[in-house]
Amino acid sequence: xxxxxxxxxxxxxxxxxxxxxxxxxxxxxxxxxxxxxxxxxxxxxxxxxxxxxxxxxxxxxxxxxxxxxxxxxxxxxxxxxxxxxxxxxxxxxxxxxxxxxxxxxxxxxxxxxxxxxxxxxxxxxxxxxxxxxxxxxxxxxxxxxxxxxxxxxxxxxxxxxxxxxxxxxxxxxxxxxxxxxxxxxxxxxxxxxxxxxxxxxxxxxxxxxxxxxxxxxxxxxxxxxxxxxxxxxxxxxxxxxxx
Amino acid sequence: xxxxxxxxxxxxxxxxxxxxxxxxxxxxxxxxxxxxxxxxxxxxxxxxxxxxxxxxxxxxxxxxxxxxxxxxxxxxxxxxxxxxxxxxxxxxxxxxxxxxxxxxxxxxxxxxxxxxxxxxxxxxxxxxxxxxxxxxxxxxxxxxxxxxxxxxxxxxxxxxxxxxxxxxxxxxxxxxxxxxxxxxxxxxxxxxxxxxxxxxxxxxxxxxxxxxxxxxx
Amino acid sequence: xxxxxxxxxxxxxxxxxxxxxxxxxxxxxxxxxxxxxxxxxxxxxxxxxxxxxxxxxxxxxxxxxxxxxxxxxxxxxxxxxxxxxxxxxxxxxxxxxxxxxxxxxxxxxxxxxxxxxxxxxxxxxxxxxxxxxxxxxxxxxxxxxxxxxxxxxxxxxxxxxxxxxxxxxxxxxxxxxxxxxxxxxxxxxxxxxxxxxxxxxxxxxxxxxxxxxxxxxxxxxxxxxxxxxxxxxxxxxxxxxxxxxxxxxxxxxxxxxxxxxxxxxxxxxxxxxxxxxxxxxxxxxxxxxxxxxxxxxxxxxxxxxxxxxxxxxxxxxxxxxxxxxxxxxxxxxxxxxxxxxxxxxxxxxxxxxxxxxxxxxxxxxxxxxxxxxxxxxxxxxxxxxxxxxxxxxxxxxxxxxxxxxxxxxxxxxxxxxxxxxxxxxxxxxxxxxxxxxxxxxxxxxxxxxxxxxxxxxxxxxxxxxxxxxxxxx
Numbered sequence: 009x010x011x012x013x014x015x016x017x018x019x020x021x022x023x024x025x026x027x028x029x030x031x032x033x034x035x036x037x038x039x040x041x042x043x044x045x046x047x048x049x050x051x052x053x054x055x056x057x058x059x060x061x062x063x064x065x066x067x068x069x070x071x072x073x074x075x076x077x078x079x080x081x082x083x084x085x086x087x088x089x090x091x092x093x094x095x096x097x098x099x100x101x102x103x104x105x106x107x108x109x110x111x112x113x114x115x116x117x118x119x120x121x122x123x124x125x126x127x128x129x130x131x132x133x134x135x136x137x138x139x140x141x142x143x144x145x146x147x148x149x150x151x152x153x154x155x156x157x158x159x160x161x162x163x164x165x166x167x168x169x170x171x172x173x174x175x176x177x178x179x180x181x182x183x184x185x186x187x188x189x190x191x192x193x194x195x196x197x198x199x200x201x202x203x204x205x206x207x208x209x210x211x212x213x214x215x216x217x218x219x220x221x222x223x224x225x226x227x228x229x230x231x232x233x234x235x236x237x238x239x240x241x242x243x244x245x246x247x248x249x250x251x
Numbered sequence: 252x253x254x255x256x257x258x259x260x261x262x263x264x265x266x267x268x269x270x271x272x273x274x275x276x277x278x279x280x281x282x283x284x285x286x287x288x289x290x291x292x293x294x295x296x297x298x299x300x301x302x303x304x305x306x307x308x309x310x311x312x313x314x315x316x317x318x319x320x321x322x323x324x325x326x327x328x329x330x331x332x333x334x335x336x337x338x339x340x341x342x343x344x345x346x347x348x349x350x351x352x353x354x355x356x357x358x359x360x361x362x363x364x365x366x367x368x369x370x371x372x373x374x375x376x377x378x379x380x381x382x383x384x385x386x387x388x389x390x391x392x393x394x395x396x397x398x399x400x401x402x403x404x405x406x407x408x409x410x411x412x413x414x415x416x417x418x419x420x421x422x423x424x425x426x427x428x429x430x431x432x433x434x435x436x437x438x439x440x441x442x443x444x445x446x447x448x449x450x451x452x453x454x455x456x457x458x459x460x461x462x463x464x465x466x467x468x
Numbered sequence: 469x470x471x472x473x474x475x476x477x478x479x480x481x482x483x484x485x486x487x488x489x490x491x492x493x494x495x496x497x498x499x500x501x502x503x504x505x506x507x508x509x510x511x512x513x514x515x516x517x518x519x520x521x522x523x524x525x526x527x528x529x530x531x532x533x534x535x536x537x538x539x540x541x542x543x544x545x546x547x548x549x550x551x552x553x554x555x556x557x558x559x560x561x562x563x564x565x566x567x568x569x570x571x572x573x574x575x576x577x578x579x580x581x582x583x584x585x586x587x588x589x590x591x592x593x594x595x596x597x598x599x600x601x602x603x604x605x606x607x608x609x610x611x612x613x614x615x616x617x618x619x620x621x622x623x624x625x626x627x628x629x630x631x632x633x634x635x636x637x638x639x640x641x642x643x644x645x646x647x648x649x650x651x652x653x654x655x656x657x658x659x660x661x662x663x664x665x666x667x668x669x670x671x672x673x674x675x676x677x678x679x680x681x682x683x684x685x686x687x688x689x690x691x692x693x694x695x696x697x698x699x700x701x702x703x704x705x706x707x708x709x710x711x712x713x714x715x716x717x718x719x720x721x722x723x724x725x726x727x728x729x730x731x732x733x734x735x736x737x738x739x740x741x742x743x744x745x746x747x748x749x750x751x752x753x754x755x756x757x758x759x760x761x762x763x764x765x766x767x768x769x770x771x772x773x774x775x776x777x778x779x780x781x782x783x784x785x786x787x788x789x790x791x792x793x794x795x796x797x798x799x800x801x802x803x804x805x806x807x808x809x810x811x812x813x814x815x816x817x818x819x820x821x822x823x824x825x826x827x828x829x830x831x832x833x834x835x836x837x838x839x840x841x842x843x844x845x846x847x848x849x850x851x852x853x854x855x856x857x858x859x860x861x862x863x864x865x866x867x868x869x870x871x872x873x874x875x876x877x878x879x880x881x882x883x884x885x886x887x888x889x890x891x892x893x894x895x896x897x898x899x900x901x902x903x904x905x906x907x908x909x910x911x912x913x914x915x916x917x918x919x920x921x922x923x924x925x926x927x928x929x930x931x932x933x934x935x936x937x938x939x940x941x
Binding site: 186 | 480483487835839842861862877878884885886894897911916
Binding site: 261263264266273275279298354383385389409418420421423424426427433437438439441 | 519520523526536555694696720721739742752764
């Protein structure tokens with residue numbers, strides 16, 4: 009299958025290893041990956057912070073960039089949620105009917121990475137090897153917007169050598185929340201600190217999730233507390249190979 | 252402009268772009284339930300830590316007397332139209348007792364309009380054998396007789412049987428509160444003891460059987 | 469808004485203060501944890517829960533889309549049953565009507581059933597100014613009133629207090645209570661019973677709200693637990709009910725949905741102990757006079773907003789508060805309103821206006837948009853959607869005034885405008901990150917980055933972005 013990768017601006021700039029892992033897994037499974045070079049940002053930060061007008065050109069650029077792609081894959085549950093659930097709203101705010109039509113065409117073809125693997129590629133065992141104790145945090149947008157359900161865990165369970173342990177109160181938000189982490193940093197840190205305590209209680213070496221944004225928040229707290237627990241995007245675990 | 256005209260005007264202008272065709276309400280939820288409704292009703296009422304007793308219809312006066320004795324209820328008031336043989340020595344609420352007199356009464360015995368199995372609820376509608384609302388409120392003990400044939404399965408069935416224009420009291424267990432740390436504790440302003448006596452057909456339940464009790468923790 | 473909530477600081481500031489109160493956090497964690505478990509258990513019992521939620525949503529949408537028609541129908545039916553209907557544009561008008569009615573009944577005190585509407589209009593304060601004493605009779609309201617405190621939860625206004633604190637308040641404020649009182653909840657409830665008994669038996673006037681008002685029968689509904697509601701609705705001679713105009717349901721049959729959704733969502737019970745319904749007055753049974761005050765107080769403004777309107781579906785169950793991770797940590801006072809938590813964050817700015825005061829414009833931002841609230845809402849209010857919508861309203865209301873945040877957003881938008889510009893931004897981030905980094909990490913930073921970096925490290929941005937790696941393959 010020919011898959012267009014939407015890397016997301018955040019992963020592109022700060023977490024290229026995640027994108028490389030996605031490419032490795034997709035190619036290992038025999039898919040052709042293309043990277044439309046004009047891509048920038050889905051507009052989530054602007055939209056969720058109240059800057060809907062500023063978001064309009066970003067949505068326009070997104071639909072232009074991915075107009076020709078049959079299948080778009082992104083390693084971020086929240087960015088995919090933005091595209092699928094809210095680009096339509098941005099188009100509505102803009103009053104541009106052409107944009108609304110373009111969004112209606114493009115948005116349904118955009119898939120989160122684990123969703124693509126399980127639902128479209130039809131695999132749960134991607135041939136990965138990762139001999140570590142891992143706990144998984146279901147991020148809110150993956151859980152409640154995209155309804156990823158058990159897909160990420162199914163993929164992780166099939167990884168050879170993994171010791172996957174349950175995270176207590178896993179479905180509670182980590183407290184990141186985009187600009188919430190800055191605007192309401194005290195509450196954000198209080199929530200994240202509780203999440204950290206639960207992660208530590210599992211004895212896991214690695215905390216994983218389908219979104220680097222939440223991981224950057226929890227990982228930042230872990231690092232400040234001098235914890236040795238690493239955070240790692242799920243794609244990087246699935247890319248792991250023996251030897 | 253009156254407040255009424257102004258508010259209605261604001262509403263109309265707020266809704267000027269809204270499609271006024273009536274939204275259809277889909278009612279795909281359960282209307283009835285299967286199984287032994289009387290058994291379920293008894294179980295669910297008991298879950299609220301009310302006392303539930305089942306008796307044959309022809310043993311009802313004895314069953315009531317046993318419960319009054321068990322809880323030490325000596326003064327009893329009943330609605331004027333409650334069958335006199337149910338509680339032979341009760342005061343009747345005719346003419347209506349004044350509130351202090353009600354407050355000085357140990358307990359009240361009434362019938363009800365409907366019982367709801369799924370939620371363990373009894374509903375009083377001020378109809379036959381039920382009296383006015385204050386009667387079942389002020390005394391600290393309420394014994395309510397439910398005929399087995401008054402028990403329906405679900406809330407929708409109860410709503411269909413009830414007349415909304417009568418004053419209704421839905422009762423699910425004794426008075427309770429969750430206001431302290433969100434734990435339910437029984438006993439605030441309403442009757443702290445609720446006894447529900449389910450009266451079956453004469454041949455159905457040969458002897459009064461006790462289901463549960465709140466009297467001992 | 470009068471005194472009680474006046475001058476509340478922006479949410480982040482109030483939240484910071486609340487987070488420092490460890491007792492508060494312990495109390496809230498315990499109470500919300502208990503109720504979450506109970507709700508989940510009784511909801512799981514119902515295979516048709518989703519169908520009930522859909523019906524609940526549709527009933528309320530039907531109400532709101534035809535609100536004028538149903539209000540007039542309700543008015544006709546209440547009047548025909550012997551009640552008197554009044555209309556109040558705002559809090560001041562509603563309070564004035566109540567005061568006049570109490571005076572007409574020649575009373576100088578009223579007993580009250582817990583009611584959000586009368587809290588919203590700050591009726592007790594208005595009554596006090598008019599020389600009328602109001603006695604709250606719901607246990608949690610009594611705790612708040614005796615503690616000279618503010619409510620912090622819709623269902624359990626004293627949720628921020630634990631049993632020991634409640635005992636202390638009773639000991640201090642309740643006449644006749646002695647040191648022998650323990651903090652056993654059953655004993656505390658018994659003390660409240662004794663304290664209020666005489667008030668109930670002698671009060672001439674009661675004031676209530678209503679959970680529902682049925683248009684096609686003229687029936688009002690109060691859902692409660694303790695029996696204080698029954699006392700107030702039955703024993704006094706005059707009953708005054710202050711009801712928001714959105715509390716209607718079109719038909720008697722609609723109650724079959726609401727009476728299943730509400731108790732399971734709020735107290736986590738199959739059914740609450742007592743539900744009272746009444747239609748006008750019934751000779752020989754209950755009050756001789758019944759007055760219904762229909763309250764707008766900002767509701768028609770919310771009704772005019774296509775997305776914000778859904779907040780008016782709310783049946784005040786509190787399920788969204790109990791699952792909200794932000795509420796659990798800050799408590800209700802930080803929201804600066806009688807409506808705290810996720811529903812408060814979308815209701816308060818709409819009822820007051822998004823720029824009405826310091827706290828209102830910050831409320832839509834008091835959420836991570838995690839969506840737990842939407843998941844439990846019995847009438848399917850998409851709270852995250854409404855929050856984002858109200859954020860845009862808050863931002864748009866400030867356009868034209870200088871704002872560092874908007875400037876930053878504009879810069880970001882410019883950089884995201886093309887991949888060429890994005891590469892420039894990426895080089896700036898990589899260079900800047902390396903300048904600030906020590907041993908592979910960026911630690912505490914000053915200025916606008918303080919909020920992020922105060923408690924979190926950031927990994928040094930990599931030299932090579934994904935796209936440069938891709939091009940080099």
